[in-house]
Structure formats: structure tokens, C-alpha cells
Amino acid sequence: MLLFLKSISFRSLNHQDFKKNNSSCKELTTTSSSSSLPSSSSCIFLTVWRKSLIFSCKGFTVIGSDGNLVYRVDNYSRRRDQTILMDASGKPILTICRHKKLRIVDNNWFIYEGEVLGDHDYKASSLRKKPIFCVKKQMKILHSNINVLAHVYYHGTSSDKTYSYIIEGSYANRTCKVLDAKSRNVVAEIRKKQAVIGGVTFGLEVFVLVVMPGFDSGFAMAMVLLLDEMFS
Numbered sequence: 001m002l003l004f005l006k007s008i009s010f011r012s013l014n015h016q017d018f019k020k021n022n023s024s025c026k027e028l029t030t031t032s033s034s035s036s037l038p039s040s041s042s043c044i045f046l047t048v049w050r051k052s053l054i055f056s057c058k059g060f061t062v063i064g065s066d067g068n069l070v071y072r073v074d075n076y077s078r079r080r081d082q083t084i085l086m087d088a089s090g091k092p093i094l095t096i097c098r099h100k101k102l103r104i105v106d107n108n109w110f111i112y113e114g115e116v117l118g119d120h121d122y123k124a125s126s127l128r129k130k131p132i133f134c135v136k137k138q139m140k141i142l143h144s145n146i147n148v149l150a151h152v153y154y155h156g157t158s159s160d161k162t163y164s165y166i167i168e169g170s171y172a173n174r175t176c177k178v179l180d181a182k183s184r185n186v187v188a189e190i191r192k193k194q195a196v197i198g199g200v201t202f203g204l205e206v207f208v209l210v211v212m213p214g215f216d217s218g219f220a221m222a223m224v225l226l227l228d229e230m231f232s
Helices: 002-010 015-029 122-128 217-231
Strands: 044-049 059-064 069-074 082-087 092-101 104-113 133-137 148-154 165-170 175-180 186-192 206-211
Touching: 044 217, 059 217, 069 217, 082 217, 092 217, 104 217, 133 217, 148 217, 175 217, 186 217, 206 217
Parallel strands: none
Antiparallel strands: 044 059, 044 206, 059 069, 069 082, 082 092, 092 104, 104 133, 133 148, 148 165, 165 175, 175 186, 186 206
8 A cells, every 4th residue: 555655756755855845944943942952953744645545534644755654544433523643553643623512613623642532432531531732723703813723722721812832824725834832933834745756746635744853743743634624
């Protein structure tokens, strides 16, 4: 299966293209505090394919710059209110749940560590675990800054007005940035996939996720999944 994926140009981020992207990545991180960065100053480049590895399932396939599978999303449960991000082996990393209150859909999404859905009732399972993040979709009609898509809060609550990250840009055009709320530094970015082979166009189904040094790539991919749910 992975050989098939590679054959449709998941390795098209070749060495020259990687050098070009890595250069632009360094430009984005020059304003970051050196104390908050790990020893490696290299960014992570992930090619995101908006398609599941499993036939007839909706999901995502995420490939690293070396051509190997990194993350996957397969809609096993077919629940519209939850999405599970898994590693290459299929182990759940994060679960994204949409908050519903009194049968009215709210604009809040919760991110849980691991898998929320157990062998018993889904609601009871979600209550036992505490979310690690809450992401609130920006209501355009209530705010003047239409460039802001969502705000990310620690500890799974948006009651505190102090948010940790801001998501800006346009997911429809695959041009988004996740920014640290205090420093305004870019910690992750969604970019259009640039064709490196003549005549090949990727469209919107294949794009690039750039993760800056010191930021968790799994959490960055969770932001992609949230944006897809919010704006697709």
C-alpha cells in the first residue's frame, strides 16, 4: 500500500525542494526565543493527503520527507462528533471531539490524549477523561478580524479569555498559520503543495504541513483535522 502511495509522488519533496522549504522555515523562526528551541533547528515537513489508507473510509494519510508513513486517520467509528489521530502503527495519539450542548452544536472542539471511546458508552468515556486543549471557532459575524479562524486554549476550557494559540489564514486555500498568542511566532503552517514534476498538479487534497522546531507535530496535525471539520 505504501509503495502505491509513494508512486503517486509523496516523495516529490526532493532534496532541492526540502532545502528551499527549510530556508523559508528558518526565516519564520528567527524571532523565536533560543531558550525554547531544542538542539535541532530543523523544521518538520509533512505531506498531508486528504484520503484514508483504508478503502471506503474517510480520513487522512500523512507522509514524512523520507517517504514513510507518520500519521493516519481512518473513520472506523463513523461518528461525526469525533476524530482519532493515529501513528503509523495505528495507535491512537489524540482524539478530537466536537462539543454539543442541549442538542445544539457549539463552536468548541476538545482534544483528548489517546482514545476517548472505550468499550462502554461514548459520553461516559469522554467524561472520565479531561481534555488537554479546547479549540474555539471564530464567529466572523462577531469579530472584525476575519483573518482569524480559531483560538486554542489550554486545559480544555475556553471560559478563560487567555488563549494559547491563534489560527489564521484560509483553510479553503490551504494557507494557514498557527501562532503563539504571546510571541506571535509561527509554530506551524499549512502550505499548498508545490508541483516539482512538469504537468503535475496536486490541488487541495494534497498539501504540506510545516512544523517549527519545538512544536509537537501530532498537535499540529490535530489543528489540520480541526480546520478540516470547521471549514470543509
